[in-house]
Amino acid sequence: MTVFVRPEASYHNFEREKLLSYKGSEAIENGYGTKEAPPLCVKHTSRSRKASVMLACLVQQFVCIGMGFGFSVMFAELVPALGVTRSVASLLEAAYFCAVSVGGIFFTSIIRKVGPGRSIILGSTVGSIGIFASGFSPNITGIIILSGVLAGLGMSICFLSGYVAVSWIFQDNASLALAALTIGSSVGQFAFPLLFEVTLAEYTWRGSFMVMAGFPLQCIVCGVVVYGSREYFVTGEQVAAQTNTAEMKGVNHPSRNAYGTLLMDGVVILVLFNFFLLSLTGNCEAWFIVDMLMSRGMTREAGSVAASAIGLANVMGRLAATVTRYKLPNIPTIYHWVYICPLTAITHVLVVNVYQYVSIVGVCIVYGILYGITVAQGPSIMFDVAGLQRYPQGMALINVMYGVGDALSAVLGGYVKDTTGSYGLVFYIAAGASVYTGVSSFICAYFVRKRIVNKPKGAITVKRETRERLISSTMIHP
Secondary structure (H helix, E strand, O other): OOEOOOOOOOOOOHHHHHHHOOOHHHOEEOOOOOEEOOOOOOOOOOHHHHHHHHHHHHHHHHHHHHHHHHHHHHHHHHHHHHOOOHHHHOHHHHHHHHHHHHHHHHHHHHHHHHOHHHHHHHHHHHHHHHHHHHOOOOOHHHHHHHHHHHHHHHHHHHHHHHHHHHHHHOOOOHHHHHHHHOHHHHHHHHHHHHHHHHHHHHHHHHHHHHHHOHHHHHHHHHHHHHHHOHHHOOOOOOOOOOOOHHHHOOOOOOOOOHHHHHHOOHHHHHHHHHHHHHHHHOOHHHHHHHHHHHHOOOOHHHHHHHHHHHHHHHHHHHHHHHHHHHHOOOOOOHHHHHHHHHHHHHHHHHHOOOOOHHHHHHHHHHHHHHHHHHHHOHHHHHHHHHOOOOHHHHHHHHHHHHHHHHHHHHHHHHHHHHHHOOOHHHHHHHHHHHHHHHHHHHHHHHHHHHHHHOOOOOOOOOOHHHHHHHHHOEOOOO
């Protein structure tokens, strides 16, 4: 995904914008020898309007991410229906998630110019056309291009616009609103495998594409709701910096060589590689559980239920991560990966070594909770490792890792299945990657702690509220 670094910021989220682009010339003397912004008049936004925008944006996350995880069910159907290998059919999921993850980087400027409401209408229309047209495709190549690439790019606009709209209209409790928005993705992961299962059973794969194309169209209504609230958006041009210049010295103008310093930082490299492994191997259960259970003689419906259980557990995991971040603010978040990643490795091993359906679903639930926690903690970890000044660039690099990992993961998993006849090797590799990530996180935690202890006297200290707003304003990997 991407970080919202834009020239205009919302009223409630002004601290993050000021940290990234403070304009001292707009400040006025406050009588104490320091400068602060003139008072800002903000149009009152009712609770009902905030709730309507939040609901509309939750729908964006529900559809955008849910559709991708629903393709795990479609993937299992396309292999026998079109007579293609799993490594080829898996390109549908890989292309879609890669487009959604990376697409926001390219469409940020469009959303700034036309606004999130119009962007949602545009993106949902493109996404719906791509998915609907897949029902008429004569081969897997057309499906990958239409549903994977075209629909993925369209839905990436919707996904990003949802975050932008929430960050522009909420004036209070910004971090809570943006954190709550991520729940829509997990709910979609729970619901869409079941929806695909129902449509496949009733209409075959062609009819399923046509019916499921209606879900992006629902986002058009949500886009209209967001567009109707545009007069309540407050941008950075209306909000001057509120922090005195002494406090912001050294933060107002991030180094132009931020990317260079990040890529020369050994701890950052370790963390980035961990995120790559997380994206490459972390979604094995979500993407392959349906096909794996079908290869064991179970029904596609049973696999769809297991995939939906992962999505429901993912919601619980993200909520747990949010609570942990707020209740334990003084503990570097990367400490939690030291024990969470090895636990995740155990679930990877168990899922291919238990054969009772109820036990498999139970393992999937535990895995979903752990994976939800891991993904939700990503922005906090990068903040702890990269620091305030390099945080936006650090998150941009994470998005690149996610995009590359998503593009390779499904394809490599399908290739292993085609070659060995089993998904066992896939999950054992995922378990090994999780163990490595836990050990690597332990090493990173040592250096993060060392940096905190050796922090120069007089260095900038970021208030907890400001830190949480900056982190919560970051788009999180689905």
